[in-house]
Amino acid sequence: MSGVTRAEVCVVACAEVWRGDGEILASPVGVIPTIGARLARATFAPDLLLSDGEALLVQGTWALGDKPPVIEGWLPFRTIFDLIYTGRRHVMMGPSQVDRYGNANISAVGPFERPTAQLLGVRGAPGNTVHHPTSYWVSRHRPRSFVERVDMVSGVGYDRAAAAGPSASRFHEIRRVVSDLGVFDFATPDHRMRLVSVHPGVTVEQVVAATGFDLVMAGEVARTRLPTDRELELIRTVIDPQDLRSREVPAP
Amino acid sequence: MADKRMTESEVVAELRSGMTIGIGGWGSRRKPMSLVRAILRSDLTDLTVVTFGGPDAGFLLAAGKIRRLVYGFVSLDSIPLEPHFRAARQAGTLAVSEYDEGMLQLGLHAAACRLPFLPTRAGLGSDVMRVNPELRTVGSPYEDGEELVAMPALRLDAALVHVNRADALGNGQVLGVDPYFDELFCMAADRAYVSCERIVPTEELTVTAPVQTLRIQRWMVSGVVEAPGGAHFTACDPDYGRDEAFQREYVRAAADPAAWAEFTARYLAGEEPAYRAGAVAG
Numbered sequence: 001m002s003g004v005t006r007a008e009v010c011v012v013a014c015a016e017v018w019r020g021d022g023e024i025l026a027s028p029v030g031v032i033p034t035i036g037a038r039l040a041r042a043t044f045a046p047d048l049l050l051s052d053g054e055a056l057l058v059q060g061t062w063a064l065g066d067k068p069p070v071i072e073g074w075l076p077f078r079t080i081f082d083l084i085y086t087g088r089r090h091v092m093m094g095p096s097q098v099d100r101y102g103n104a105n106i107s108a109v110g111p112f113e114r115p116t117a118q119l120l121g122v123r124g125a126p127g128n129t130v131h132h133p134t135s136y137w138v139s140r141h142r143p144r145s146f147v148e149r150v151d152m153v154s155g156v157g158y159d160r161a162a163a164a165g166p167s168a169s170r171f172h173e174i175r176r177v178v179s180d181l182g183v184f185d186f187a188t189p190d191h192r193m194r195l196v197s198v199h200p201g202v203t204v205e206q207v208v209a210a211t212g213f214d215l216v217m218a219g220e221v222a223r224t225r226l227p228t229d230r231e232l233e234l235i236r237t238v239i240d241p242q243d244l245r246s247r248e249v250p251a252p
Numbered sequence: 253m254a255d256k257r258m259t260e261s262e263v264v265a266e267l268r269s270g271m272t273i274g275i276g277g278w279g280s281r282r283k284p285m286s287l288v289r290a291i292l293r294s295d296l297t298d299l300t301v302v303t304f305g306g307p308d309a310g311f312l313l314a315a316g317k318i319r320r321l322v323y324g325f326v327s328l329d330s331i332p333l334e335p336h337f338r339a340a341r342q343a344g345t346l347a348v349s350e351y352d353e354g355m356l357q358l359g360l361h362a363a364a365c366r367l368p369f370l371p372t373r374a375g376l377g378s379d380v381m382r383v384n385p386e387l388r389t390v391g392s393p394y395e396d397g398e399e400l401v402a403m404p405a406l407r408l409d410a411a412l413v414h415v416n417r418a419d420a421l422g423n424g425q426v427l428g429v430d431p432y433f434d435e436l437f438c439m440a441a442d443r444a445y446v447s448c449e450r451i452v453p454t455e456e457l458t459v460t461a462p463v464q465t466l467r468i469q470r471w472m473v474s475g476v477v478e479a480p481g482g483a484h485f486t487a488c489d490p491d492y493g494r495d496e497a498f499q500r501e502y503v504r505a506a507a508d509p510a511a512w513a514e515f516t517a518r519y520l521a522g523e524e525p526a527y528r529a530g531a532v533a534g
Contacts, residue, residue: 054429055429055430056429074429076429076431076432077278077430077433078357078431078433081354084354085354085373107379108341112382112383113344114341114342115341116342118333118337118338118342120325120326120327120332120333121305121324121326122324122351122380123324123325123352123353124324124354125378126352126374126375126376126377126378126380127352127353127373127375129377129378130374130376130377131373153378153382154378155378156376156377160377160378161376164376165399166397167373167376167399168377170373170398
Protein backbone atom coordinates (compact mmCIF):
# COMPACT_ATOMS: atom_id res chain seq x y z
CA MET A 1 0.00 0.00 0.00
CA SER A 2 1.27 3.43 -0.82
CA GLY A 3 0.98 6.97 0.46
CA VAL A 4 1.62 6.26 4.13
CA THR A 5 0.75 9.39 6.10
CA ARG A 6 2.50 10.87 9.12
CA ALA A 7 -0.63 10.10 11.17
CA GLU A 8 -0.36 6.42 10.24
CA VAL A 9 3.31 6.31 11.24
CA CYS A 10 2.29 7.86 14.58
CA VAL A 11 -0.45 5.24 15.06
CA VAL A 12 2.08 2.44 14.67
CA ALA A 13 4.61 4.19 16.92
CA CYS A 14 1.90 4.47 19.59
CA ALA A 15 0.87 0.83 19.11
CA GLU A 16 4.50 -0.18 19.69
CA VAL A 17 4.52 1.15 23.26
CA TRP A 18 2.29 -1.78 24.29
CA ARG A 19 4.40 -4.46 22.60
CA GLY A 20 5.26 -7.20 25.07
CA ASP A 21 2.91 -5.91 27.79
CA GLY A 22 0.89 -9.13 27.94
CA GLU A 23 -2.44 -9.32 29.73
CA ILE A 24 -2.81 -5.80 31.07
CA LEU A 25 -5.21 -2.91 30.44
CA ALA A 26 -4.04 -0.59 27.66
CA SER A 27 -5.50 2.87 28.33
CA PRO A 28 -5.02 5.25 25.40
CA VAL A 29 -6.00 8.93 25.58
CA GLY A 30 -6.48 10.70 22.26
CA VAL A 31 -7.41 9.57 18.76
CA ILE A 32 -4.06 8.27 17.56
CA PRO A 33 -3.17 6.34 20.75
CA THR A 34 -6.68 4.83 20.68
CA ILE A 35 -6.19 3.59 17.12
CA GLY A 36 -2.73 2.42 18.15
CA ALA A 37 -3.96 0.37 21.11
CA ARG A 38 -6.62 -1.34 19.00
CA LEU A 39 -4.07 -2.00 16.28
CA ALA A 40 -1.60 -3.45 18.80
CA ARG A 41 -4.20 -5.90 20.08
CA ALA A 42 -5.35 -6.83 16.58
CA THR A 43 -1.77 -7.71 15.63
CA PHE A 44 1.21 -8.24 17.92
CA ALA A 45 -0.29 -7.81 21.42
CA PRO A 46 -3.41 -10.04 21.40
CA ASP A 47 -3.65 -10.43 25.18
CA LEU A 48 -4.16 -6.71 25.90
CA LEU A 49 -7.37 -5.63 27.59
CA LEU A 50 -9.22 -2.63 26.18
CA SER A 51 -12.15 -0.64 27.49
CA ASP A 52 -14.93 1.00 25.54
CA GLY A 53 -13.86 4.31 27.07
CA GLU A 54 -16.72 4.05 29.57
CA ALA A 55 -17.19 1.18 31.97
CA LEU A 56 -16.80 -2.01 29.92
CA LEU A 57 -13.91 -4.27 29.00
CA VAL A 58 -14.42 -5.33 25.41
CA GLN A 59 -13.05 -7.76 22.87
CA GLY A 60 -12.67 -7.45 19.12
CA THR A 61 -11.41 -4.75 16.80
CA TRP A 62 -13.85 -1.97 16.09
CA ALA A 63 -14.07 1.43 14.45
CA LEU A 64 -13.79 4.75 16.29
CA GLY A 65 -17.30 5.89 17.15
CA ASP A 66 -18.80 2.39 16.83
CA LYS A 67 -19.91 -0.02 19.52
CA PRO A 68 -17.40 -2.76 20.30
CA PRO A 69 -18.63 -6.24 19.41
CA VAL A 70 -18.11 -8.27 22.61
CA ILE A 71 -18.27 -7.32 26.30
CA GLU A 72 -15.92 -9.31 28.51
CA GLY A 73 -15.93 -7.39 31.78
CA TRP A 74 -17.21 -4.54 33.91
CA LEU A 75 -14.80 -1.75 34.77
CA PRO A 76 -16.58 1.25 36.31
CA PHE A 77 -14.49 4.18 37.52
CA ARG A 78 -14.25 2.85 41.08
CA THR A 79 -12.69 -0.41 39.91
CA ILE A 80 -10.25 1.36 37.59
CA PHE A 81 -8.42 2.63 40.65
CA ASP A 82 -8.24 -0.90 42.09
CA LEU A 83 -6.76 -2.04 38.79
CA ILE A 84 -4.28 0.87 38.72
CA TYR A 85 -3.01 -0.03 42.18
CA THR A 86 -2.32 -3.63 41.09
CA GLY A 87 -0.06 -2.28 38.34
CA ARG A 88 -1.77 -4.21 35.54
CA ARG A 89 -2.17 -1.20 33.26
CA HIS A 90 -0.16 0.90 30.81
CA VAL A 91 -1.66 4.30 30.09
CA MET A 92 -0.75 6.65 27.24
CA MET A 93 -1.71 10.18 28.21
CA GLY A 94 -1.57 13.38 26.15
CA PRO A 95 0.17 16.08 28.18
CA SER A 96 0.36 19.74 27.18
CA GLN A 97 3.91 19.92 28.54
CA VAL A 98 6.57 17.25 29.05
CA ASP A 99 10.16 17.71 30.25
CA ARG A 100 13.47 15.85 29.86
CA TYR A 101 12.79 13.51 32.80
CA GLY A 102 9.23 12.70 31.72
CA ASN A 103 7.41 15.01 34.09
CA ALA A 104 4.12 15.83 32.41
CA ASN A 105 1.47 18.50 32.84
CA ILE A 106 -2.23 18.09 32.06
CA SER A 107 -3.45 20.41 34.83
CA ALA A 108 -2.77 24.07 34.17
CA VAL A 109 -0.29 26.22 32.20
CA GLY A 110 1.29 29.11 34.04
CA PRO A 111 1.38 29.66 37.81
CA PHE A 112 -0.96 27.24 39.61
CA GLU A 113 -2.41 30.03 41.76
CA ARG A 114 -3.60 31.86 38.66
CA PRO A 115 -3.04 29.82 35.50
CA THR A 116 -2.82 31.47 32.11
CA ALA A 117 -4.61 28.41 30.76
CA GLN A 118 -6.54 26.08 33.04
CA LEU A 119 -6.68 22.58 31.57
CA LEU A 120 -8.42 19.51 33.01
CA GLY A 121 -6.71 19.19 36.38
CA VAL A 122 -4.19 16.47 37.29
CA ARG A 123 -6.84 13.75 36.81
CA GLY A 124 -5.27 10.36 37.59
CA ALA A 125 -1.78 11.25 36.38
CA PRO A 126 -0.03 11.37 39.79
CA GLY A 127 -1.38 7.94 40.73
CA ASN A 128 -0.91 6.39 37.29
CA THR A 129 2.76 7.27 37.07
CA VAL A 130 3.75 5.82 40.46
CA HIS A 131 1.72 2.62 40.05
CA HIS A 132 2.22 1.33 36.50
CA PRO A 133 3.93 2.05 33.17
CA THR A 134 3.01 5.33 31.50
CA SER A 135 3.72 6.65 28.02
CA TYR A 136 2.95 9.99 26.46
CA TRP A 137 1.55 11.16 23.14
CA VAL A 138 2.15 14.74 22.02
CA SER A 139 0.38 15.53 18.77
CA ARG A 140 2.21 18.84 18.20
CA HIS A 141 5.90 18.68 19.02
CA ARG A 142 7.11 22.22 19.69
CA PRO A 143 9.17 24.12 22.26
CA ARG A 144 5.95 24.96 24.12
CA SER A 145 5.19 21.26 24.64
CA PHE A 146 8.72 19.86 25.13
CA VAL A 147 9.76 22.26 27.87
CA GLU A 148 12.66 22.84 30.24
CA ARG A 149 10.31 22.58 33.21
CA VAL A 150 6.60 21.76 33.31
CA ASP A 151 4.36 24.20 35.18
CA MET A 152 2.42 21.62 37.22
CA VAL A 153 3.89 18.14 37.66
CA SER A 154 0.83 15.93 37.12
CA GLY A 155 2.55 12.83 35.75
CA VAL A 156 5.72 12.18 37.78
CA GLY A 157 9.06 12.02 35.90
CA TYR A 158 12.20 10.12 36.83
CA ASP A 159 13.95 12.93 38.73
CA ARG A 160 10.89 13.73 40.82
CA ALA A 161 10.15 10.06 41.52
CA ALA A 162 13.76 9.54 42.68
CA ALA A 163 13.65 12.65 44.88
CA ALA A 164 10.37 11.51 46.46
CA GLY A 165 11.96 8.26 47.59
CA PRO A 166 11.64 4.51 47.07
CA SER A 167 7.86 4.42 47.50
CA ALA A 168 7.49 6.75 44.52
CA SER A 169 10.02 4.98 42.28
CA ARG A 170 9.17 1.39 43.19
CA PHE A 171 6.62 0.88 40.39
CA HIS A 172 7.43 4.01 38.37
CA GLU A 173 8.20 3.73 34.68
CA ILE A 174 7.83 6.24 31.87
CA ARG A 175 8.09 3.88 28.92
CA ARG A 176 8.12 6.10 25.87
CA VAL A 177 7.06 9.43 24.39
CA VAL A 178 5.66 9.57 20.87
CA SER A 179 5.18 12.89 19.09
CA ASP A 180 4.27 13.87 15.54
CA LEU A 181 8.02 14.12 14.87
CA GLY A 182 9.59 11.10 16.57
CA VAL A 183 9.86 8.50 19.30
CA PHE A 184 11.67 9.03 22.62
CA ASP A 185 12.55 6.98 25.68
CA PHE A 186 14.44 7.35 28.97
CA ALA A 187 16.90 4.45 28.58
CA THR A 188 19.88 6.59 29.60
CA PRO A 189 22.02 6.36 32.76
CA ASP A 190 20.26 9.31 34.43
CA HIS A 191 16.89 8.76 32.72
CA ARG A 192 17.07 11.85 30.56
CA MET A 193 14.91 11.76 27.43
CA ARG A 194 16.60 10.21 24.42
CA LEU A 195 15.67 10.53 20.77
CA VAL A 196 15.10 6.95 19.59
CA SER A 197 13.79 7.53 16.07
CA VAL A 198 12.54 10.26 13.78
CA HIS A 199 9.47 9.70 11.63
CA PRO A 200 10.02 9.37 7.86
CA GLY A 201 10.42 12.86 6.39
CA VAL A 202 11.61 14.38 9.69
CA THR A 203 15.22 15.36 10.37
CA VAL A 204 17.04 15.24 13.68
CA GLU A 205 17.62 19.00 13.34
CA GLN A 206 13.87 19.55 13.10
CA VAL A 207 13.31 17.59 16.33
CA VAL A 208 16.09 19.46 18.12
CA ALA A 209 14.69 22.83 17.01
CA ALA A 210 11.21 21.90 18.23
CA THR A 211 12.45 20.73 21.65
CA GLY A 212 12.91 23.18 24.52
CA PHE A 213 15.71 21.15 26.19
CA ASP A 214 18.76 19.12 25.17
CA LEU A 215 17.87 15.62 24.05
CA VAL A 216 20.21 12.67 24.50
CA MET A 217 21.04 11.27 21.07
CA ALA A 218 21.08 7.50 20.56
CA GLY A 219 24.24 7.30 18.48
CA GLU A 220 22.70 6.60 15.12
CA VAL A 221 19.11 7.89 15.33
CA ALA A 222 16.81 5.37 13.64
CA ARG A 223 13.87 6.03 11.37
CA THR A 224 10.47 5.12 12.84
CA ARG A 225 9.20 2.02 11.11
CA LEU A 226 6.45 2.18 8.50
CA PRO A 227 3.16 0.36 8.98
CA THR A 228 2.95 -3.05 7.34
CA ASP A 229 0.34 -3.61 4.64
CA ARG A 230 -1.80 -5.53 7.13
CA GLU A 231 -1.53 -2.68 9.68
CA LEU A 232 -2.46 -0.09 7.07
CA GLU A 233 -5.47 -2.10 6.05
CA LEU A 234 -6.63 -2.38 9.67
CA ILE A 235 -6.11 1.34 10.28
CA ARG A 236 -7.79 2.49 7.07
CA THR A 237 -10.66 0.07 6.69
CA VAL A 238 -11.41 -1.32 10.16
CA ILE A 239 -10.37 1.03 12.98
CA ASP A 240 -10.45 4.52 11.46
CA PRO A 241 -12.37 4.47 8.17
CA GLN A 242 -13.35 8.13 8.70
CA ASP A 243 -9.69 9.19 8.83
CA LEU A 244 -10.03 10.98 12.17
CA ARG A 245 -6.28 10.38 12.60
CA SER A 246 -5.47 13.02 10.00
CA ARG A 247 -7.33 15.63 12.04
CA GLU A 248 -5.05 14.95 15.01
CA VAL A 249 -1.91 14.88 12.85
CA PRO A 250 -2.46 16.60 9.51
CA ALA A 251 -0.09 15.85 6.63
CA PRO A 252 3.06 17.99 7.10
CA MET B 253 -40.18 3.29 58.22
CA ALA B 254 -39.67 6.93 57.47
CA ASP B 255 -40.99 8.46 54.30
CA LYS B 256 -38.07 10.66 53.20
CA ARG B 257 -39.66 12.34 50.22
CA MET B 258 -38.79 16.02 49.92
CA THR B 259 -38.63 18.76 47.31
CA GLU B 260 -35.45 20.37 46.05
CA SER B 261 -36.27 23.50 48.03
CA GLU B 262 -36.71 21.49 51.23
CA VAL B 263 -33.27 19.92 50.69
CA VAL B 264 -31.66 23.31 50.18
CA ALA B 265 -33.40 24.61 53.30
CA GLU B 266 -31.42 22.02 55.29
CA LEU B 267 -28.09 23.26 53.90
CA ARG B 268 -26.14 26.19 55.33
CA SER B 269 -23.65 28.64 53.94
CA GLY B 270 -20.06 27.56 54.61
CA MET B 271 -20.89 23.83 54.43
CA THR B 272 -18.79 21.22 52.67
CA ILE B 273 -20.97 19.56 50.05
CA GLY B 274 -20.10 16.52 47.95
CA ILE B 275 -21.74 16.16 44.56
CA GLY B 276 -22.04 12.73 42.92
CA GLY B 277 -21.88 11.77 39.27
CA TRP B 278 -18.78 12.18 37.13
CA GLY B 279 -17.90 14.95 34.64
CA SER B 280 -21.05 15.66 32.66
CA ARG B 281 -22.74 12.43 33.74
CA ARG B 282 -25.59 11.82 36.18
CA LYS B 283 -25.12 15.04 38.11
CA PRO B 284 -27.88 16.08 40.57
CA MET B 285 -28.53 19.20 38.52
CA SER B 286 -32.04 19.95 39.85
CA LEU B 287 -30.52 20.16 43.34
CA VAL B 288 -27.70 22.33 41.97
CA ARG B 289 -30.29 24.58 40.32
CA ALA B 290 -32.11 24.85 43.65
CA ILE B 291 -28.86 25.98 45.28
CA LEU B 292 -28.49 28.59 42.51
CA ARG B 293 -31.92 29.98 43.49
CA SER B 294 -30.98 30.09 47.18
CA ASP B 295 -28.89 32.53 49.18
CA LEU B 296 -26.37 29.80 50.11
CA THR B 297 -22.80 30.91 49.69
CA ASP B 298 -19.23 30.21 50.80
CA LEU B 299 -19.54 26.49 50.01
CA THR B 300 -16.72 23.98 49.79
CA VAL B 301 -17.65 21.61 46.97
CA VAL B 302 -16.10 18.16 46.51
CA THR B 303 -16.70 16.73 43.06
CA PHE B 304 -15.55 14.65 40.13
CA GLY B 305 -16.35 17.89 38.42
CA GLY B 306 -18.63 18.82 35.57
CA PRO B 307 -21.24 21.53 35.00
CA ASP B 308 -22.26 21.23 38.67
CA ALA B 309 -19.02 23.03 39.49
CA GLY B 310 -19.48 25.36 36.50
CA PHE B 311 -22.95 26.61 37.44
CA LEU B 312 -22.08 27.03 41.12
CA LEU B 313 -18.86 28.88 40.28
CA ALA B 314 -20.64 31.17 37.84
CA ALA B 315 -23.14 32.04 40.58
CA GLY B 316 -20.36 32.75 43.10
CA LYS B 317 -21.52 30.00 45.46
CA ILE B 318 -18.16 28.29 45.92
CA ARG B 319 -15.37 29.38 48.22
CA ARG B 320 -13.24 26.25 47.73
CA LEU B 321 -13.41 23.60 45.05
CA VAL B 322 -12.00 20.13 45.80
CA TYR B 323 -11.53 18.12 42.61
CA GLY B 324 -9.29 15.94 40.46
CA PHE B 325 -10.57 17.38 37.21
CA VAL B 326 -13.46 19.46 35.91
CA SER B 327 -14.70 18.52 32.44
CA LEU B 328 -17.80 18.30 30.27
CA ASP B 329 -16.57 15.03 28.67
CA SER B 330 -17.58 15.66 25.06
CA ILE B 331 -16.31 19.22 25.55
CA PRO B 332 -13.10 18.68 27.53
CA LEU B 333 -12.75 22.04 29.28
CA GLU B 334 -15.40 23.53 31.59
CA PRO B 335 -15.75 27.22 30.73
CA HIS B 336 -16.75 28.63 34.13
CA PHE B 337 -14.11 26.58 35.92
CA ARG B 338 -11.48 27.88 33.50
CA ALA B 339 -12.65 31.45 33.98
CA ALA B 340 -12.63 31.18 37.78
CA ARG B 341 -9.17 29.58 37.84
CA GLN B 342 -7.71 32.03 35.36
CA ALA B 343 -9.10 34.94 37.35
CA GLY B 344 -7.19 33.57 40.36
CA THR B 345 -10.20 34.10 42.62
CA LEU B 346 -10.98 30.52 43.60
CA ALA B 347 -9.49 28.55 46.48
CA VAL B 348 -8.82 25.02 45.28
CA SER B 349 -7.68 21.62 46.48
CA GLU B 350 -6.62 19.77 43.35
CA TYR B 351 -5.94 16.08 44.02
CA ASP B 352 -5.28 13.00 41.97
CA GLU B 353 -8.67 11.37 41.25
CA GLY B 354 -7.71 8.27 43.21
CA MET B 355 -6.76 10.46 46.18
CA LEU B 356 -10.20 12.03 46.02
CA GLN B 357 -11.77 8.57 46.16
CA LEU B 358 -9.54 7.59 49.10
CA GLY B 359 -10.41 10.82 50.94
CA LEU B 360 -14.10 9.98 50.61
CA HIS B 361 -13.44 6.38 51.57
CA ALA B 362 -11.51 7.50 54.67
CA ALA B 363 -14.40 9.76 55.64
CA ALA B 364 -16.88 6.94 55.11
CA CYS B 365 -14.74 4.65 57.30
CA ARG B 366 -14.42 7.42 59.93
CA LEU B 367 -10.65 7.25 59.57
CA PRO B 368 -8.40 10.35 59.64
CA PHE B 369 -6.62 9.29 56.43
CA LEU B 370 -5.81 6.43 54.11
CA PRO B 371 -2.29 5.75 52.82
CA THR B 372 -1.52 5.81 49.12
CA ARG B 373 1.34 6.07 46.68
CA ALA B 374 -0.70 8.49 44.55
CA GLY B 375 0.55 12.05 44.84
CA LEU B 376 4.17 11.16 45.70
CA GLY B 377 6.61 13.16 43.58
CA SER B 378 3.87 15.23 41.95
CA ASP B 379 3.02 18.90 42.40
CA VAL B 380 -0.17 17.84 44.16
CA MET B 381 2.09 17.83 47.23
CA ARG B 382 3.35 21.35 46.43
CA VAL B 383 -0.04 22.96 45.83
CA ASN B 384 -1.63 21.23 48.85
CA PRO B 385 1.06 21.95 51.45
CA GLU B 386 -1.13 20.57 54.25
CA LEU B 387 -0.68 17.05 52.84
CA ARG B 388 1.59 14.82 54.93
CA THR B 389 3.26 11.48 54.37
CA VAL B 390 3.16 8.57 56.78
CA GLY B 391 5.72 5.84 57.44
CA SER B 392 4.71 2.22 57.29
CA PRO B 393 5.04 0.66 60.77
CA TYR B 394 6.10 -2.62 59.15
CA GLU B 395 9.44 -3.81 57.83
CA ASP B 396 8.91 -2.51 54.29
CA GLY B 397 9.71 1.02 55.47
CA GLU B 398 7.49 2.62 52.83
CA GLU B 399 6.70 6.34 53.12
CA LEU B 400 3.24 7.05 51.68
CA VAL B 401 0.85 9.95 51.28
CA ALA B 402 -1.66 10.15 54.14
CA MET B 403 -4.72 11.25 52.18
CA PRO B 404 -6.92 13.08 54.70
CA ALA B 405 -10.57 12.17 55.07
CA LEU B 406 -12.90 14.38 53.04
CA ARG B 407 -15.77 14.55 55.49
CA LEU B 408 -18.88 16.11 54.00
CA ASP B 409 -21.68 18.00 55.71
CA ALA B 410 -23.99 16.93 52.92
CA ALA B 411 -23.93 14.83 49.76
CA LEU B 412 -26.13 15.31 46.71
CA VAL B 413 -26.50 12.50 44.16
CA HIS B 414 -28.89 11.68 41.33
CA VAL B 415 -29.95 8.15 40.41
CA ASN B 416 -32.47 6.54 38.07
CA ARG B 417 -34.96 5.13 40.59
CA ALA B 418 -35.47 5.25 44.32
CA ASP B 419 -38.16 4.35 46.81
CA ALA B 420 -39.57 6.78 49.36
CA LEU B 421 -37.27 5.32 52.02
CA GLY B 422 -34.04 6.25 50.28
CA ASN B 423 -33.06 3.02 48.53
CA GLY B 424 -31.49 4.27 45.30
CA GLN B 425 -31.02 2.41 42.05
CA VAL B 426 -28.46 3.08 39.33
CA LEU B 427 -29.59 1.62 36.01
CA GLY B 428 -26.70 3.04 33.97
CA VAL B 429 -23.47 1.12 33.48
CA ASP B 430 -21.37 3.12 35.96
CA PRO B 431 -22.33 3.85 39.59
CA TYR B 432 -19.40 6.30 39.82
CA PHE B 433 -18.68 7.20 43.47
CA ASP B 434 -22.20 8.04 44.60
CA GLU B 435 -22.50 5.69 47.56
CA LEU B 436 -19.07 6.81 48.80
CA PHE B 437 -20.30 10.42 48.73
CA CYS B 438 -23.38 9.37 50.70
CA MET B 439 -21.37 7.44 53.28
CA ALA B 440 -18.83 10.26 53.68
CA ALA B 441 -21.60 12.75 54.48
CA ASP B 442 -23.50 13.63 57.63
CA ARG B 443 -26.63 13.92 55.51
CA ALA B 444 -27.14 12.56 51.99
CA TYR B 445 -29.88 13.63 49.61
CA VAL B 446 -30.80 11.47 46.63
CA SER B 447 -32.72 12.81 43.69
CA CYS B 448 -34.09 10.36 41.16
CA GLU B 449 -35.91 10.20 37.87
CA ARG B 450 -38.83 8.38 39.46
CA ILE B 451 -39.85 7.25 42.93
CA VAL B 452 -41.32 3.75 42.79
CA PRO B 453 -42.65 1.27 45.35
CA THR B 454 -39.78 -0.74 46.87
CA GLU B 455 -40.99 -4.03 45.38
CA GLU B 456 -40.80 -2.58 41.87
CA LEU B 457 -37.06 -1.86 42.09
CA THR B 458 -36.00 -5.45 41.41
CA VAL B 459 -38.78 -6.53 39.04
CA THR B 460 -36.79 -5.78 35.88
CA ALA B 461 -33.33 -4.93 37.20
CA PRO B 462 -30.83 -7.06 39.17
CA VAL B 463 -30.30 -6.36 42.85
CA GLN B 464 -26.73 -5.20 42.10
CA THR B 465 -28.23 -1.96 40.75
CA LEU B 466 -29.31 -1.00 44.30
CA ARG B 467 -26.18 0.97 45.09
CA ILE B 468 -27.66 3.42 47.57
CA GLN B 469 -29.22 2.04 50.75
CA ARG B 470 -31.69 3.88 52.93
CA TRP B 471 -29.39 3.95 55.96
CA MET B 472 -27.13 6.28 53.95
CA VAL B 473 -29.91 8.68 53.02
CA SER B 474 -31.72 11.56 54.70
CA GLY B 475 -33.95 12.72 51.86
CA VAL B 476 -35.33 11.59 48.50
CA VAL B 477 -36.42 13.96 45.75
CA GLU B 478 -38.37 12.90 42.70
CA ALA B 479 -36.76 14.89 39.90
CA PRO B 480 -37.65 13.78 36.38
CA GLY B 481 -34.97 15.20 34.08
CA GLY B 482 -33.07 16.06 37.25
CA ALA B 483 -29.67 15.36 35.72
CA HIS B 484 -30.29 17.46 32.61
CA PHE B 485 -28.19 18.42 30.64
CA THR B 486 -25.82 15.75 31.90
CA ALA B 487 -26.27 12.10 30.93
CA CYS B 488 -28.62 9.84 32.89
CA ASP B 489 -28.49 6.59 30.95
CA PRO B 490 -30.60 4.63 30.23
CA ASP B 491 -33.33 7.22 30.90
CA TYR B 492 -31.66 9.80 28.66
CA GLY B 493 -28.25 10.62 27.26
CA ARG B 494 -26.40 13.90 27.56
CA ASP B 495 -28.22 16.79 25.86
CA GLU B 496 -25.25 17.71 23.68
CA ALA B 497 -27.02 20.60 21.95
CA PHE B 498 -27.93 22.14 25.30
CA GLN B 499 -24.41 21.60 26.62
CA ARG B 500 -23.03 23.44 23.58
CA GLU B 501 -25.51 26.25 24.24
CA TYR B 502 -24.26 26.37 27.86
CA VAL B 503 -20.65 26.62 26.72
CA ARG B 504 -21.42 29.31 24.13
CA ALA B 505 -23.32 31.35 26.70
CA ALA B 506 -20.52 30.98 29.25
CA ALA B 507 -18.10 32.71 26.90
CA ASP B 508 -19.84 36.07 27.15
CA PRO B 509 -21.37 37.87 30.19
CA ALA B 510 -24.37 39.18 28.26
CA ALA B 511 -25.09 35.78 26.76
CA TRP B 512 -24.71 34.19 30.21
CA ALA B 513 -27.17 36.68 31.72
CA GLU B 514 -29.61 35.80 28.98
CA PHE B 515 -29.05 32.07 29.54
CA THR B 516 -29.67 32.31 33.29
CA ALA B 517 -32.73 34.53 32.83
CA ARG B 518 -34.13 32.12 30.30
CA TYR B 519 -33.49 28.81 32.07
CA LEU B 520 -32.64 29.35 35.72
CA ALA B 521 -35.03 32.06 36.92
CA GLY B 522 -37.94 29.77 37.73
CA GLU B 523 -38.45 26.59 39.70
CA GLU B 524 -37.78 23.11 38.34
CA PRO B 525 -41.08 22.70 36.42
CA ALA B 526 -40.30 25.88 34.51
CA TYR B 527 -36.79 24.62 33.78
CA ARG B 528 -38.20 21.31 32.53
CA ALA B 529 -40.67 23.08 30.29
CA GLY B 530 -38.06 25.40 28.83
CA ALA B 531 -34.94 23.27 28.66
CA VAL B 532 -35.73 19.56 28.85
CA ALA B 533 -38.78 19.47 26.59
CA GLY B 534 -37.10 21.76 24.06
